[in-house]
Structure formats: C-alpha cells, structure tokens
Amino acid sequence: MALPDHIDTSLRFADARSSLTEWGPQLADEYYNATISYFDRLTDEVWIFGVKPDDGPVSFVPGTYASLGLGYWEPRCDDALEADIDDKWAKLVRRSYSVSTPMFTSDDWATVDHGIDDLARCDDLDDIEIYAVLVRPEDDFVPGLTPRLACKDVGDRLFMGRKMAGRYTAADITDPTTPLVFLSTGTGEAPNIAMTIELLRKGHTGPIVSVVTARHWSDLVYVDKNRALERRFANYTYLPIPTREPDVEKRYIQDVVRTDFTPDKLGLELDPANVHVFVCGNPDMIGLPDESGETPVYPEKTGIVEMLVERGFKLDKRRDPGNIHFEEFW
Ligand SMILES: Cc1cc2nc3c(=O)[nH]c(=O)nc-3n(C[C@H](O)[C@H](O)[C@H](O)COP(=O)(O)OP(=O)(O)OC[C@H]3O[C@@H](n4cnc5c(N)ncnc54)[C@H](O)[C@@H]3O)c2cc1C
CATH class of the missing domain: 2.40.30.10 (Translation factors)
Structure with a gap:
C-alpha cells in the first residue's frame, strides 16, 4: 500500500x-x-x-x-x-x-x-x-x-482481510448422526454457533450440546437465540454458565465435562468412539500439551484436552485427524 x-x-x-x-x-x-x-x-x-x-x-x-x-x-x-x-x-x-x-x-x-x-x-x-x-x-x-x-x-x-482462514471447522463431520459437543469461553462461542447453525441448517440429526462460560449473564449475549434454537431443534442442548454471578454456582467447563456428560444430565456420554468435541477460547481452558519432547507435557492446571485424551479422545492435527478440534484465541 x-x-x-x-x-x-x-x-x-x-x-x-x-x-x-x-x-x-x-x-x-x-x-x-x-x-x-x-x-x-x-x-x-x-x-x-x-x-x-x-x-x-x-x-x-x-x-x-x-x-x-x-x-x-x-x-x-x-x-x-x-x-x-x-x-x-x-x-x-x-x-x-x-x-x-x-x-x-x-x-x-x-x-x-x-x-x-x-x-x-x-x-x-x-x-x-x-x-x-x-x-x-x-x-x-x-x-x-x-x-x-x-x-x-x-x-x-x-x-x-478478504481471505478467511483456519482449520477449526466441521469439515470432518460427514455423518449427520454424529454426536457433537461444543465448548467455549466468552467470545469463543462465535465459531461454535456458526458451525452449529450450519449443521442444523443442513439437517444434522445427532445430538449437539453447547456449553459456554462467561463472567456474567450480560456477557452471554446469544442466550435468547440459543434458547429459541433449543425450542426448534430437539437434538440441541445449550448450557450457559456465568462464573461471577452471586446466585450461580461457579463452575468451569472442566467441571461440566467431569460430571455432566451423562445421558440423564446432558443427554450425551463422552464416548470417543463416535463423539467429536470442538473447544474454543481461553488457552488455559483448552490446555494443549507441549509436544516438543518424547511425551506430551500437559499444563499444571488441567484443561479439557488432557481430560478428553485420558478418556480416549485424540487431538485433531493437520495430517493426523482426531476428534478434539480446538481454536485458541491467544
Ligand atoms: C483464530 C483467532 C480467532 C479469534 N476470534 C476472536 C473473536 O471472535 N472474538 C474476540 O473477541 N477475540 C477473538 N480473538 C482474539 C483477537 O484476535 C484479539 O486478540 C482480541 O480482540 C484482543 O485484541 P487487542 O488488540 O485489543 O489485544 P491484543 O493486543 O491482541 O491482546 C491479547 C491479549 O488480550 C487478551 N484477549 C485476547 N482475546 C481475548 C478474548 N476474546 N477475550 C478475553 N481476553 C482476550 C489475552 O490476555 C491476550 O493475551 C481471536 C484470536 C484468534 C487467534
């Protein structure tokens, strides 16, 4: 220029x-x-x-x-x-x-x-x-x-910039019955709802669960629209969690993954055989391992990736597909 x-x-x-x-x-x-x-x-x-x-x-x-x-x-x-x-x-x-x-x-x-x-x-x-x-x-x-x-x-x-970039997409989800889990902190919800809307528009029938945390209810700006989406699609569940509201128990996404993914609570078990997980936002919540050595070293504070890998999930990488898809915002 x-x-x-x-x-x-x-x-x-x-x-x-x-x-x-x-x-x-x-x-x-x-x-x-x-x-x-x-x-x-x-x-x-x-x-x-x-x-x-x-x-x-x-x-x-x-x-x-x-x-x-x-x-x-x-x-x-x-x-x-x-x-x-x-x-x-x-x-x-x-x-x-x-x-x-x-x-x-x-x-x-x-x-x-x-x-x-x-x-x-x-x-x-x-x-x-x-x-x-x-x-x-x-x-x-x-x-x-x-x-x-x-x-x-x-x-x-x-x-x-006119070129959109990134490989955090639902391109691997070719079977419309695949159970999908979207996890995000704050504005990390943006790509997750974009994918959810497109999947539902194209007729996805498998369960879709979205868990979002933010500090206050006022930060969770897509709640009403997500509730409307839930009313229209029986296979969609939305769980917004404010972490700094006095009358709401403070829970992190890691807590939800640990205890709530059961058929009676969120209608879905985290089974690595068929579930794909999309996780976006704060890098501490995601918790990517350092893979520069022979074995991966996870951050001290347990993130989602470590929890899922322990359950048999696999990180999605270029040329090495997996069922944990991630996007760090910083
Ligand atoms: C692939 C990708 C997609 C992104 N998409 C979004 C998006 O949709 N919405 C969005 O708000 N940001 C998004 N970000 C972050 C965005 O690029 C900027 O970093 C952010 O808006 C802050 O910009 P800044 O120049 O004011 O601060 P910067 O100089 O970029 O400062 C970065 C610092 O700001 C903090 N920070 C950055 N992003 C956030 C955030 N989203 N929430 C809270 N703290 C943050 C962190 O402490 C980080 O270290 C994305 C980042 C990446 C890499």
Missing part, C-alpha cells in the same frame, strides 16, 4: 498527531476496505457488530476467522499508548476474529418459528457478524485493536 507522499512517517507520533484531521482520512482511504454495518454494545465491553466489505458479497466456512484492522493513528478509549507508537503510527493493527452468526434471519425469531429457512446462511452475505470483547491495558501490556474498536460506530470504516 502506497501512502500519500506528504505523510511523513518518520515524524514522532506526538508531532504527527497535530495534523490528524488532514492525514487520518487519507490513511483510512488508503487502508480501509470495509464499513461497520451495525454495532450492538451489549455492555460497555462486549459487542456484536457487522462488517461489510466494499467489494461485494462475502462467504465463509463456519468456524474460520477473518482479519480486521484499524490504524494505530486511530483514537483509543483508554489513555494507554504503545511504547513503539512512533515507529508504527501510520500502520495497521490487525487481529483475527472468528466469524460469528446472527443465527436467525427473521426479526421475529423470538416468537415465531419459521423453520429451517430462518437459520442464517454463511454464503453470499452483505456482511459478517463479529462478537468481540474489549481488552483492557494491564501493567506494561497495551492491547492494540479493541480499545480503538471501542471508539467506532455504524458507518465507520476499517480493514477486513
């Missing part, structure tokens, strides 16, 4: 900043190729928003992620600033976002069952939905993108 000649990137940010009204829009024109089509602030920190690319309809494979970006020159919602901002103020901060889904296409999904045709599609879309959370600065750590996204609204411009 070529920047206009008169934008002198060797300037210190503090000096360049005074000309922000002049060069900010010029940099944006150079880099940005998409528009925010809606922006729902569910809380100050948790948002669902649409991104509409300039060059026409967009399609994605459920479970994959897109790259979004804003300029380092953009304002932030906090007063933190990157230590090396002088070197990069004219560049983009880019991050990966799993593509989420509005789940239903009708406006009256809460009260009317329009059947399978009402489930959101993943091809030929005007925009994609993103489910994101604000990350706060801490000690020396300065998050790059979300404090800048926090200042944006409908109609604002941003960068979106």
Whole structure:
C-alpha cells in the first residue's frame, strides 16, 4: 500500500498527531476496505457488530476467522499508548476474529418459528457478524485493536482481510448422526454457533450440546437465540454458565465435562468412539500439551484436552485427524 507522499512517517507520533484531521482520512482511504454495518454494545465491553466489505458479497466456512484492522493513528478509549507508537503510527493493527452468526434471519425469531429457512446462511452475505470483547491495558501490556474498536460506530470504516482462514471447522463431520459437543469461553462461542447453525441448517440429526462460560449473564449475549434454537431443534442442548454471578454456582467447563456428560444430565456420554468435541477460547481452558519432547507435557492446571485424551479422545492435527478440534484465541 502506497501512502500519500506528504505523510511523513518518520515524524514522532506526538508531532504527527497535530495534523490528524488532514492525514487520518487519507490513511483510512488508503487502508480501509470495509464499513461497520451495525454495532450492538451489549455492555460497555462486549459487542456484536457487522462488517461489510466494499467489494461485494462475502462467504465463509463456519468456524474460520477473518482479519480486521484499524490504524494505530486511530483514537483509543483508554489513555494507554504503545511504547513503539512512533515507529508504527501510520500502520495497521490487525487481529483475527472468528466469524460469528446472527443465527436467525427473521426479526421475529423470538416468537415465531419459521423453520429451517430462518437459520442464517454463511454464503453470499452483505456482511459478517463479529462478537468481540474489549481488552483492557494491564501493567506494561497495551492491547492494540479493541480499545480503538471501542471508539467506532455504524458507518465507520476499517480493514477486513478478504481471505478467511483456519482449520477449526466441521469439515470432518460427514455423518449427520454424529454426536457433537461444543465448548467455549466468552467470545469463543462465535465459531461454535456458526458451525452449529450450519449443521442444523443442513439437517444434522445427532445430538449437539453447547456449553459456554462467561463472567456474567450480560456477557452471554446469544442466550435468547440459543434458547429459541433449543425450542426448534430437539437434538440441541445449550448450557450457559456465568462464573461471577452471586446466585450461580461457579463452575468451569472442566467441571461440566467431569460430571455432566451423562445421558440423564446432558443427554450425551463422552464416548470417543463416535463423539467429536470442538473447544474454543481461553488457552488455559483448552490446555494443549507441549509436544516438543518424547511425551506430551500437559499444563499444571488441567484443561479439557488432557481430560478428553485420558478418556480416549485424540487431538485433531493437520495430517493426523482426531476428534478434539480446538481454536485458541491467544
Ligand atoms: C483464530 C483467532 C480467532 C479469534 N476470534 C476472536 C473473536 O471472535 N472474538 C474476540 O473477541 N477475540 C477473538 N480473538 C482474539 C483477537 O484476535 C484479539 O486478540 C482480541 O480482540 C484482543 O485484541 P487487542 O488488540 O485489543 O489485544 P491484543 O493486543 O491482541 O491482546 C491479547 C491479549 O488480550 C487478551 N484477549 C485476547 N482475546 C481475548 C478474548 N476474546 N477475550 C478475553 N481476553 C482476550 C489475552 O490476555 C491476550 O493475551 C481471536 C484470536 C484468534 C487467534
């Protein structure tokens, strides 16, 4: 990308900043190729928003992620600033976002069952939905993108990479009777609901159980839609667990896997012979082993992967398929 000649990137940010009204829009024109089509602030920190690319309809494979970006020159919602901002103020901060889904296409999904045709599609879309959370600065750590996204609204411009990437998809699920388990923390729910909607839309008949944890009920933004999905599909079970609500027992996904996957509780046993598990979000919850030595070394705090491997499940890897599919968000 070529920047206009008169934008002198060797300037210190503090000096360049005074000309922000002049060069900010010029940099944006150079880099940005998409528009925010809606922006729902569910809380100050948790948002669902649409991104509409300039060059026409967009399609994605459920479970994959897109790259979004804003300029380092953009304002932030906090007063933190990157230590090396002088070197990069004219560049983009880019991050990966799993593509989420509005789940239903009708406006009256809460009260009317329009059947399978009402489930959101993943091809030929005007925009994609993103489910994101604000990350706060801490000690020396300065998050790059979300404090800048926090200042944006409908109609604002941003960068979106046109190629979706990732192998966290339901491509291996070719038998529609396969029992499926989706586990996620926070915004890790995004790719899981995208896969669930597409599987149900294509007629998946096997049981699907989704367990989601987040700090508060207000962070669990897809609860009502998931309840509506449960009412429509007898084979779908949704278990949302807030971990910081005073009247709710604090349970982690590991606790649920340990005790609740029985036919009487969640209607499903974790049998490695036929179940596939999809796990997404916080790396501590996932608990991938270090496989650099002869035997895998698991993290001190037991994660889902270790628990499932002990039960006979196998990690899904490139060229070595398994039935534990995972996506770490950091
Ligand atoms: C494949 C992939 C898909 C992703 N999909 C999503 C998504 O759908 N929604 C989303 O909100 N984020 C998602 N992320 C994380 C996202 O890329 C950013 O890291 C995040 O939005 C924070 O960006 P930042 O620049 O503000 O902070 P960064 O500079 O990226 O700071 C990273 C730190 O922020 C914290 N963090 C990052 N992501 C989260 C999160 N989701 N929840 C809580 N804390 C977090 C962690 O402490 C991490 O070490 C995904 C990451 C990957 C690798």
